[in-house]
Amino acid sequence: MTDNILEIHGLNQYFEQGTPNENHALKDINLTLKRGEFVAIIGGNGAGKSTLLNSVAGSLPVSMGQIKIGGEDVTYQSVEKRARLISRVFQDPRQGSAPLLTVEENLSLALKRGNWRNFWSHGVKRSERPTFRKKLASLGLGLENRLTAEIGLLSGGQRQAITLLMATMKQPELLLLDEHTAALDPATSATVMQITDKLVQDEQLTALMITHNMQDALKYGNRLLMLDHGQIAIDLNAEQKKGLTVADLLAMFKEKSGTELNDDAVLLSE
Numbered sequence: 001m002t003d004n005i006l007e008i009h010g011l012n013q014y015f016e017q018g019t020p021n022e023n024h025a026l027k028d029i030n031l032t033l034k035r036g037e038f039v040a041i042i043g044g045n046g047a048g049k050s051t052l053l054n055s056v057a058g059s060l061p062v063s064m065g066q067i068k069i070g071g072e073d074v075t076y077q078s079v080e081k082r083a084r085l086i087s088r089v090f091q092d093p094r095q096g097s098a099p100l101l102t103v104e105e106n107l108s109l110a111l112k113r114g115n116w117r118n119f120w121s122h123g124v125k126r127s128e129r130p131t132f133r134k135k136l137a138s139l140g141l142g143l144e145n146r147l148t149a150e151i152g153l154l155s156g157g158q159r160q161a162i163t164l165l166m167a168t169m170k171q172p173e174l175l176l177l178d179e180h181t182a183a184l185d186p187a188t189s190a191t192v193m194q195i196t197d198k199l200v201q202d203e204q205l206t207a208l209m210i211t212h213n214m215q216d217a218l219k220y221g222n223r224l225l226m227l228d229h230g231q232i233a234i235d236l237n238a239e240q241k242k243g244l245t246v247a248d249l250l251a252m253f254k255e256k257s258g259t260e261l262n263d264d265a266v267l268l269s270e
């Protein structure tokens, strides 16, 4: 078993290659994530964050390079095939769960992940309930009393917390968090970030999180990457990012890239 959960070698991504609009969105990215690394990715508008995550998830074909997860070459695997190894949580809280099913039915489906024979039966086993109740209670939102509530009736924050639980319950090799708190109000976003951190620690997960919130990128995780024009401009480990402020990060960015960070969301949240 390899300790390198994610290995990216020489990844290049081009859009509209060979046309006058050609865009070299990722430029020779090399990145290795060891087991247990929780990496926050920040960067300006169009820096390549989503392109990187989409490449890892398989929703974007790779122009050039290689991607390995848990030692397995997944470069040409479909999203569905690599879903055995990856869980992804999106920005929209409605995206990760089935609105007309209850909380416990959704959790039960998440447990059946990868077991297609049982996938279409969303019946909840009586024996599953105590575990669901315990896991929901650990979120600290009182959801342990809402097992039979339809998910679609819950708030965005409650729903995103359950989506996180569903995404982590079967301990994926790699958890992808795609601006997963960006659609929530600041207080709810903070709660969901705390829950994220707890789940990543409890399940000892390896995670890659895109965020526009520089405070969160400094506060959470044990590594911070900053992308700039398709390249990794800054790569800080836990020790290096300790004690840094947002102003320090912005100054580092300016020194590296020669320009101010151009990120509307960051500037608005300062």
Ligand SMILES: Nc1ncnc2c1ncn2[C@@H]1O[C@H](COP(=O)(O)OP(=O)(O)OP(=O)(O)O)[C@@H](O)[C@H]1O
Binding pocket: 015, 016, 023, 025, 043, 044, 045, 046, 047, 048, 049, 050, 051, 052
């Ligand atoms: N489907 C596409 N077709 C053409 N160009 C694209 C496509 N997707 C992204 N790009 C371009 O690739 C570059 C990187 O985009 P990407 O969405 O990865 O940036 P980002 O860092 O996620 O930005 P943001 O924070 O603004 O969402 C940008 O120049 C963008 O315009």
